[in-house]
Amino acid sequence: MEQHYYSPVETAPLDEIRALQSYRLLKTVRHIYDHVPFYRNKFDELGLTPEDIKTVDDVSKLPFTYKQDLRDNYPYGLFAVPQDQVVRVHASSGTTGKQTVVGYTQRDLDVWGEIIARAISAAGGTKHDFVHISYGYGLFTGGLGLHQGATTLGASVIPVSTGNTKRQIQIMQDFGSDILCCTPSYAMYMGETIRDMGIDPNALKLRAGIFGAEPWSEEMRKKIEELLAIKAYDIYGLSEIMGPGVSYECSEQTGMHVNEDHFIVEVIDPDTGEVLPEGSWGELVFTCITKEALPLIRYRTRDIGFISRKKCSCGRTFVKMSKPNGRTDDMLIIRGVNVFPSQIESVLLQFPDITPNYLLIVDREGALDSLEIQVEMAEGAAFDAVRLIEKREKEISGAVESILGIAATIHLVSPKTLARSEGKAQRVIDKRKL
Amino acid sequence: MLIKQLSVFVENQKGKLWEITDILRKGEVDIRALTIADTTDFGILRLIVSDPAKAEYSLKEQGFTVSLTDVIAVQVDDRPGALAAVLDVLNQADISVEYMYAFVSKAEDAACVILRVDDNARALEVLKQNGVRLVSTAY
Incomplete structure (x- = not known):
């Protein structure tokens, strides 16, 4: 595939990137020390001064920032610029607690637009494309973020937002959408709907999709690529750092390049806080080095992944991070075992007659946790005997147990009976009263 | 000398059997025989009908998992x-x-x-x- 780089820095030599990072980190540290009392106090407690930070290697000396810090300083306590410089706020979905608010200066929005323009370019997009945005517009960063990026690239934006899936597909057909941006679960749903409407996905102009805002597996990628007859690219981000575009996937589809000229990524041991070497799995931690309104340092994402500097065939030199295999927020602890819904998803996708539409129901009977997995069978699945269904349920249960080490009760349900989401998929119901 | 039997996956939910028979009514498909194999969570409804192909199509269209045996x-x-x-x-x-x-x-x-x-x-x-x-x- 022909490579389109949006910015020259994407292929810059490592020493140049590090020099830029050092310069920008120093500036950021000075900026937050002078303008964010929360950080000044933290520095003072640690006996740290901005002068102690000399290069990018010193980033590990800085204190961590936690989601709770944003909540404690809700809504604007961690902002580093006066309100008259803030041109936009967004808020996290608040799915795992009280929502948090983030802010942007005009320059922050420009940077955001640029990094997403890089992501769209890496997916093969150009200004000649129609970019169909089915992320929700509003406080959620997905819709307006991709909108900003596609506009920066000079592509033609189709700002559909979420909802009315059949109409979305009609628009896709009539307007000639080239690139689709939405959550992977919504992409799946659109793919199913396209089939239901009797439309041949190959007849659509659509050729690529940029999907993010929730973890998804390789198997799910294959399924989406097949259903929509496109190439599916991952995009990563979180509102606290910027929103989507913190890292993005290239043609190699083996991880996401971190926009290192704007963010420093580290992988740490979530228990000890120690920095782990390249290639080790751990919690991803990001430091903003160009943000003006909300420059968080060493932000604990609670996402578990690893990074690699292995040379990438696309030519980009930015470090790559793996698909996070789950957010520690999404992680369930069932009978003392850490369970990520994405692990279960990849098990389910191994079976041809079921779909990756599933619901995990965790409950507690007496002192013991129970896990029930409801999963939709595929349309056209031929189960004409109870025995066959029970056999399949047993096989799935066995496969889940071999991956997770805990037993689960599997219930196959009819196609399209589990609730669909247009935004982030709701995959877990935890009925335990802990 | 073989005849087509329709097998429909039915979750144990109130109204599901009615839904199936109602779909067949609308499709003017006659039921000659039926039996249900049931478990706690689901059942398989087996039917011998006047027009198996039409019944299969109508039920699938309404989202049921159907197979012909x-x-x-x-x-x-x-x-x-x-x-x-x-x-x-x-x-x-x-x-x-x-x-x-x-x-x-x-x-x-x-x-x-x-x-x-x-x-x-x-x-x-x-x-x-x-x-x-x-x-x-x-x-």
Whole structure:
């Protein structure tokens, strides 16, 4: 595939990137020390001064920032610029607690637009494309973020937002959408709907999709690529750092390049806080080095992944991070075992007659946790005997147990009976009263 | 000599059976025989209908998981020992019956029995050899 780089820095030599990072980190540290009392106090407690930070290697000396810090300083306590410089706020979905608010200066929005323009370019997009945005517009960063990026690239934006899936597909057909941006679960749903409407996905102009805002597996990628007859690219981000575009996937589809000229990524041991070497799995931690309104340092994402500097065939030199295999927020602890819904998803996708539409129901009977997995069978699945269904349920249960080490009760349900989401998929119901 | 049976996956939810029969009503499909194999969470509804293809299409369109299976239908006299005689033939031939169910045949003094066996071809052969009356259509 022909490579389109949006910015020259994407292929810059490592020493140049590090020099830029050092310069920008120093500036950021000075900026937050002078303008964010929360950080000044933290520095003072640690006996740290901005002068102690000399290069990018010193980033590990800085204190961590936690989601709770944003909540404690809700809504604007961690902002580093006066309100008259803030041109936009967004808020996290608040799915795992009280929502948090983030802010942007005009320059922050420009940077955001640029990094997403890089992501769209890496997916093969150009200004000649129609970019169909089915992320929700509003406080959620997905819709307006991709909108900003596609506009920066000079592509033609189709700002559909979420909802009315059949109409979305009609628009896709009539307007000639080239690139689709939405959550992977919504992409799946659109793919199913396209089939239901009797439309041949190959007849659509659509050729690529940029999907993010929730973890998804390789198997799910294959399924989406097949259903929509496109190439599916991952995009990563979180509102606290910027929103989507913190890292993005290239043609190699083996991880996401971190926009290192704007963010420093580290992988740490979530228990000890120690920095782990390249290639080790751990919690991803990001430091903003160009943000003006909300420059968080060493932000604990609670996402578990690893990074690699292995040379990438696309030519980009930015470090790559793996698909996070789950957010520690999404992680369930069932009978003392850490369970990520994405692990279960990849098990389910191994079976041809079921779909990756599933619901995990965790409950507690007496002192013991129970896990029930409801999963939709595929349309056209031929189960004409109870025995066959029970056999399949047993096989799935066995496969889940071999991956997770805990037993689960599997219930196959009819196609399209589990609730669909247009935004982030709701995959877990935890009925335990802990 | 095989007839098409419709198997529908049904979750144990109130109104599901009504929904299925209502879809068939709207499609003007007649039901000749039915049986349900049930577990705690779901059941498989097996149907012999007037128009299996139409029934399959209509149910699938409404999101049901449906499959068509070839089953054997035999006519059995309405007297003690008649069904035992038929099953004896299969037993002797070492053919296993997965499930079976009966319905009233249009002929008087006879019942129709639907058999799902592990080897359709061989079952047909031995049943014919032993003079069992096979039913080629439920209508």
